[in-house]
Amino acid sequence: MKRVKVNPWNPLPPYAQIEEKLVRSKGFSSLKTHTKWLFVEFRLRYKGNNPREIIFLESEGKEIMDPRTFTEDCRELVKRGFIDLVKRGGFYKQPHIWGLSKRWEKYGTKGFIEVDMDKIFPEILKKK
Template sequence: MPKKKRYPIDGGFVALPHNLVDSKAFQALTNNAKITYAYFKRDLKNGHQTTVTLTFEQARNYGICKSPSTFGKAKKELVAHGFLDPFIPGGLNEPSVFSLSERWRKWGTPDFEEKAYQPGIGSKYFTAAWKNPERAQKLLQARHKKKPNTESI
């Protein structure tokens, strides 16, 4: 029997298992959130990596969304449905970092563990950030970074 000719895959690919795509949690996502999730998964470089990042600039360049509010809604939806867990809230020129989650498996059941979305320090959340002492300190440090002396003597 002759062997089938195999065609190589150009570039990488994002694996979305059948049980994930067929899950109630994935089916309940908006199309924008589904596409956003695929691009978050695209950030995985190896099998040991547990955190993923997708900035608004990247999302806009990929054509996922045109406004920060749309991107924020997709991230909130992915956290609410158990696909992502907040890891490090971003802001001040730092991206938000999320960890991939398996909570989606129990979505819609009493065993589902809810997690709150943690927005980064953006212009919308600036006043709320000042109320949190840790975030206020981060704001002050970012604002008053010492610039290297570039003057020649």
């Protein structure tokens, strides 16, 4: 069998780095499976220099899950402190800009700051 030379200059394929501390956390372990996979999709969009500039369109979310499930899972990830909504889009085809958050580290303690998506969005866009 012929040995294959590995070229050190070839870029690595996309991957999502997730810390063990995050996986074992109280907030992450209580998430539903599809919500965890959505978080992995957010981490795949993180390129090392854009922790507060992640664009994830609802049309992209439709490819991996139902649109309503996508919206509910995003709300749950914000509520548990894994992601934050940095800039609200929606009008004139502007995308939402998401950011990775470290609030999950304090989930379940008195120091945890819970963010409610219903307070971020205007009345017309609220969940009914």
